[in-house]
Amino acid sequence: MTKLLRSWVESANSATTxxxxxxxxxxxxxxxxxxxxxxxxxxxxxxxxxxxxxxGVLSFEGTLSxxxxxxxxxxxxxxxxxxxxxxxxxxxEGADQGIAKYLVPASDVTMHMPFTVTEYTxxxxxxxxxxxxxTMFRGPENALPPNWLHxxxxxxxxxxxxxxxxxxxxxxxxxxxGPDDTAPRFGPSQRFDIELEMGAIVGQPSNGPISxxxxxxxxxxxxxxxxWSARDxxxxxxxxxxxxxxxxxxxxxxxxxxxxxxxxPFRTSTPERxxxxxxxxxxxxxxxxxxxxxxxxxxxGKGETIITRTNYSEMYYSAAQQLAxxxxxxxxxxxxxxxxxxxxxxxxxxxxxxxLELSWGGKEPFTLDTGxxxxxxxxxxxxxxxxxxxxxxxxxxxxxCVGQILPARALPA
Numbered sequence: 001m002t003k004l005l006r007s008w009v010e011s012a013n014s015a016t017t018x019x020x021x022x023x024x025x026x027x028x029x030x031x032x033x034x035x036x037x038x039x040x041x042x043x044x045x046x047x048x049x050x051x052x053x054x055x056g057v058l059s060f061e062g063t064l065s066x067x068x069x070x071x072x073x074x075x076x077x078x079x080x081x082x083x084x085x086x087x088x089x090x091x092x093e094g095a096d097q098g099i100a101k102y103l104v105p106a107s108d109v110t111m112h113m114p115f116t117v118t119e120y121t122x123x124x125x126x127x128x129x130x131x132x133x134x135t136m137f138r139g140p141e142n143a144l145p146p147n148w149l150h151x152x153x154x155x156x157x158x159x160x161x162x163x164x165x166x167x168x169x170x171x172x173x174x175x176x177x178g179p180d181d182t183a184p185r186f187g188p189s190q191r192f193d194i195e196l197e198m199g200a201i202v203g204q205p206s207n208g209p210i211s212x213x214x215x216x217x218x219x220x221x222x223x224x225x226x227x228w229s230a231r232d233x234x235x236x237x238x239x240x241x242x243x244x245x246x247x248x249x250x251x252x253x254x255x256x257x258x259x260x261x262x263x264x265p266f267r268t269s270t271p272e273r274x275x276x277x278x279x280x281x282x283x284x285x286x287x288x289x290x291x292x293x294x295x296x297x298x299x300x301g302k303g304e305t306i307i308t309r310t311n312y313s314e315m316y317y318s319a320a321q322q323l324a325x326x327x328x329x330x331x332x333x334x335x336x337x338x339x340x341x342x343x344x345x346x347x348x349x350x351x352x353x354x355x356l357e358l359s360w361g362g363k364e365p366f367t368l369d370t371g372x373x374x375x376x377x378x379x380x381x382x383x384x385x386x387x388x389x390x391x392x393x394x395x396x397x398x399x400x401c402v403g404q405i406l407p408a409r410a411l412p413a
Contacts, residue, residue, distance in 0.1 A: 002022065002265040002391055002392065003391070003392045003393060003394075004020055004021075004022065004391070004392065004393040004394040005020065005021040005022050005088065005092065005394075006021065006092070006093040007020070007021040007042065007043070007091045007092060007093055008091065008092070008093050008094070008095060008097055009021075009042050009043045009045055009091060009103070010043070011043030011044040011045065012042050012043030012045075012091070013043075013093075014043070015393050015394060015395070016395065017043055017044070017394075017395065017397075018041075018388060018395055018396070018397025018398070018399065019041040019042055019043055019044075019256075019397065020043070020394045020395070020396070021042065021088060021091055021092065022262060022391060022394050022396060023041070023258060023262050023396045023397070024040050024041070024042065024084060024087055024088065024091075024259070024262065025040065025041050025221075025256035025257055025258045025259065025262065025398070025399075026038070026039075026040055026069050026072075026114060026221070026256065026257045026259065027039055027040075027041060027046070027111060027112075027114045027255050027256045027257065027399075028067060028068060028069070028111070028112040028113065028114045028115075029046055029104070029109040029110060029111055029112065030109065030110045030112065031104050031108060031109050031110075032108075035067060036067040036068075036112040037050045037051070037067060038050045038064045038065070038066070038067065038068070038069060038072070039104075039109075040087060041106065041256055041399075042091055042103075044105065044106050044107070045103040045104065045105060045106060046103070046104045046105075046106050046109055047087070047091075047099070047102055047103055047104075048102045048103075048104060049064045049083075049087075049102075050064050050065045050067075051102050052064070052099065052102050053065055057099065057102075058083070058086065060072060060075065060079055060082075060083060061075065063075060063079075067112075068113075068114070068115055068116050069114055069115045069220075069257060070115050070116050070118075070335055070336045073115070073201075073203040073204070073220045073335050073336070074203075074204075074205075074335045076203075076204060077204075077217060080203070080220065080259070080261065081261070084259065084261055111164060111165070111166070111255040111399075112164065113162075113163075113164050114223075114255065114256065114257050115201060115257065115336050116336050117159040117162045117336060117337075117338050118159065118202075118334045118335065118336035118337050118338075119156070119159055119333075119334065119336075119337045119338070120156075120157040120158060120159040120161070120162055120251065120337075120338045120340070121154050121155070121156055121157060121322075121326060121337070121338070121339050121340065122154060122155060122157045122197075122227055122243075122247065122251075122339075122340035122342065123152050123153065123154040123317070123322050123339065123340060123341060123342040124148075124152075124153045124154065124155075124342045124343075125152045125153070125154075125315055125316055125317040125322060125341060125342040126314060126315055126316060126341070126342045126343050126344050126345055126353070127144075127148075127271075127314075127316040128314060128345040128346055128347055128351075128352075129195075129342065129343035129344070129345040129352070129353060129354065129357065130143070130144055130148055130342075131143045131144060132345060132352065132357045133356065133357070136356075136360065136361045149273070149274050149275045150275060150277065150278070151281070151325060152281075152316075152317040152321055152322045152325050152342075154322065154326070154339075154342075155242050155243055155247075157243075157247060157248070157251065157340070158247075158248050158251075159338070161247075161248055161249065161250050161251050162250075162251045162252075162253060162338065163250050163251070163252055163253075163403075164252070164253065164255060165252055165253065165254050165255050165399065165400060165401045165402045165403070166402050166403075167250070167252065167403065168403065168404050168405075168406050169228055169249065169250045169252070169403045169404070169405055169406065170249070170405075170406045170407075170408065170409055171188050171189060171192055171379060171405055171406065171407055171408040172188070172189050172192070172230050172233065172245070172246075172248075172249040172408065173186065173187060173188055173189070173408050173409070173411065174186070174187075174189060174230060174232075174233035174236075174237075174245050174246070175233065175236055175237065175245075176189070176190070176232050176233065176236060177232070177235060177236040184236060187408075188407075188408035189230035189231075189232055189233055189246075189408075190232055190376070191230065191231035191232040191356075191362065191375075191376045192228070192229075192230055192231070192376055192377045192405065193228070193229045193230070193231050193354055193355045193356050193376055193377065194226050194227070194228060194229070194295065194354060194355060194377070194383050194385075195226065195227035195228075195229055195342075195343040195353060195354050196226070196293060196295055196308065196310065196343060196344050196345075196353035196354065196385055197224075197225040197226070197227050197340045197341045197342060197343060197344060197353075198222055198223070198224065198225060198291070198293075198312050198319075198340075198341040198344065198387070199222060199223045199224070199225035199253055199338050199339065199340055199341070200219050200221075200222055200319035200322070200323070200338070200339045200341070201219065201220045201221050201222065201223065201257060201336070201337075201338055201339075202218055202219060202220070202323065202333050202334065202335065202336065202337035202338075202339070203218060203219060203220025203221070203335060204217075204218040204220075204335065205332065205333060205334050205335055206218065206327050206332065206333045207332050208327065208330050208332075209280075209324075209327050209328050209329075209330065210323075210324060210327050211280070211324060212280075212281065212282065212283055212284065212287070212320050212321055212324045213284055213285075213320075214324075215319075215320040215321070215323035215324040215327070216260075216287050216318075216320035218323065218333070219260050219319055219320065219323065220257065220259065220260065221257040221258050221259040221260055221262075221263075222257070222258050222260070222263065222289075222319075222398070223253040223254045223256070223257060223258070223398060223401075224253065224254035224293075224385045224386070224387050224398045224399075224400075224401035225251060225252070225253050225254075225338075225340050225341070225385075225401070226251065226252040226253075226383065226385050226401055226403060227247065227251055227340055227343070228247075228249050228250050228251065228252070228403070229243075229246055229247055229354070229356075230245070230246040230247075230249065231246070231356055231376070233245055233246040234246030234247070250403070251340070252385075252401055252402070252403045253338075253401060254385070254387075254398040254399045254400065254401040255399045256397075256398055256399045258396060258397075258398050262396055263289050263291075263389060263396065265389075265391060266289045266290045266291065266389040266391075266396070267285075267286045267287065267288070267289060267290075268286050268288050268289060268290045268313050269283075269286040269287075269288060270283060270286075270287070270288050270315065270316060270317065270318055270321070271316060280324065280325075280328060281317075281321050281324065281325060283318065283320065283321065287318040287319075287320045287321070288312065288313055288315055288318045289312050289313065289389065290311065290312070290313050290389060290390075291311060291312040291313070291387050291388065291389045292309070292311055292387065292388055292389070292390060293309070293310050293311060293312060293344060293353075293385070293386070293387045294306055294308065294309045294310075294385075294386050294387075295307050295308045295353070295383060295384065295385055295386075296383070296384040296386070297368065297374065297377075297381055297382070297383055297384075298381065298382045298384070299368065299370055299372055299378065299380060299381055300379075300380030300381065300382070300404075301380075302370045302372075303369060303370060304369075304382075304384065305368040305369040305370065307355075307358060307366070307368075308350060308351060308352055308353060308358065309350065309351060310344050310345060310346040310351040310352075310353055311344070311346065312341070312344055312387070314344055314345065314346050314347075314351075315341055315342070315344060319339055319341065322339050322341075323339060326339070343357075345357060355374065355375065355376050355377065356376075359374070359375040359376070362375040362376065377405050378405070379405055379406065379407045380404070380405065380406075381404070381405050382402060382403070382404040382405075383402070383403055383404075383405075384400050384401065384402045385400070385401035385402075386398075386400055386401070
C-alpha cells in the first residue's frame with residue numbers, strides 16, 4: 001500500500017485530512033464573489049490552477065480557465081497524468097513554495113458543480129440491494145430477475161437533475177397508488193428515500209463498443225452520488241418501463257472529483273460470479289475499489305445518527321463493466337457522462353444503502369440517536385453521504401455529499 005506523500009502544505013500531512021498529496025481531487029470554486037474557477041484540494045487549502053495557467057505556471061491549452069473540468073478531461077490520459085505529476089512535484093515537501101500565492105483557504109470558498117453532466121445513466125448493480133428489494137416484492141426465491149446475474153441493469157436518467165452537495169431537495173409530488181387498486185391520488189411522496197451510490201465520470205468519448213479495459217481507461221474519476229428516490233411514486237409508475245418521475249427530482253453529487261489515478265492503490269476485484277459473464281463483460285484485472293462509505297441522518301436542528309456503513313467493494317459490477325455494457329449496442333458516450341453505480345448495500349442490515357432496506361419497506365422503523373424513528377425521510381432531515389479510501393497513514397476523501405429535504409411545493413392553481 002502506498003504511504004503518505006508529504007507536502008509543504010502542512011495540513012495535507014494529517015492522517016485525518018481527506019485531501020493529502022496522494023489525492024489532489026479536482027473541483028470548481030469561487031472566492032470573494034469571483035467567477036467559478038478550477039481548483040485542486042490540498043489539505044485545508046484550494047489551489048487555484050486556473051490562475052496558475054493564466055500566469056504560465058501550467059499549460060493545458062486554456063482548459064483550466066473554463067470554470068469546468070470537461071475541456072481538460074477531453075485532452076485525454078496524457079494530459080491527466082501530466083497535470084497530476086506536475087502538481088505532485090510542485091506541492092511535495094522540499095519543493096519551492098512559490099505557488100503558495102495560488103492557495104485559498106477552503107473555509108473561504110464556495111463550491112460549484114465540478115463538471116457539466118452531459119448525460120446521466122443510473123445502474124442497479126449492487127447484488128445485496130437488488131436481492132433485498134426483490135425479496136420485499138417477490139420473495140427470496142424470485143428476488144433477482146433472470147437477467148440480473150448476466151448484465152448490469154440500468155436506466156437513462158435526467159442530467160438536469162444532478163445538483164451539487166448542499167443544494168436543498170424539495171419533496172416531490174406525484175401520482176400515488178390508491179389502496180386495493182382504487183384510483184390513484186396526487187400529492188407529496190410519503191416514502192422519500194436515498195440511495196447510497198458512487199458516480200463514475202466518463203472522460204473520453206467513444207463512438208461504438210469498447211472493451212472493459214478501454215472503459216476502465218476512459219473513466220476520469222469518481223464522486224459520491226445520492227440517487228433520491230420517491231418509492232411510492234415509483235411503485236405506481238415503474239411498470240412496464242421502469243423509473244421515471246420517482247427518480248427525476250434530484251441526484252446529488254459530492255463537490256470533488258477524485259481521479260482514477262488517486263484511487264489506483266485501492267483497486268480490488270468484483271466478487272466471484274454465480275454465473276459466468278459473457279466474454280465482453282469479463283474483467284482482465286481488478287477494476288473495483290475499496291472505499292469505505294457511510295450515511296448520516298440529522299433531523300432538523302438535531303444531531304446526526306450514522307444509519308449505515310458499507311463499502312464500494314460490495315458492487316457486483318464495476319464502473320468499467322457498466323460503461324463497456326453501455327457501449328455494447330453502439331451507444332456513443334461523451335465527455336462528462338455520469339454513471340451511477342446503483343445502491344451499495346452489504347450483506348447485513350447495518351450495511352444497507354437505502355431507507356427502503358433499513359426499514360424493510362417501512363415495516364421495521366429504525367431508531368435514531370435522538371430517540372426519533374424513521375421509515376423514510378421526514379421534512380427537514382439532512383442526509384450526508386461520506387466516503388474515503390484508507391491508505392498507509394492517509395485517507396483519500398471526496399468531501400461530503402449533503403442534501404436537506406424541504407416540504408413539497410403546492411402546485412399552481
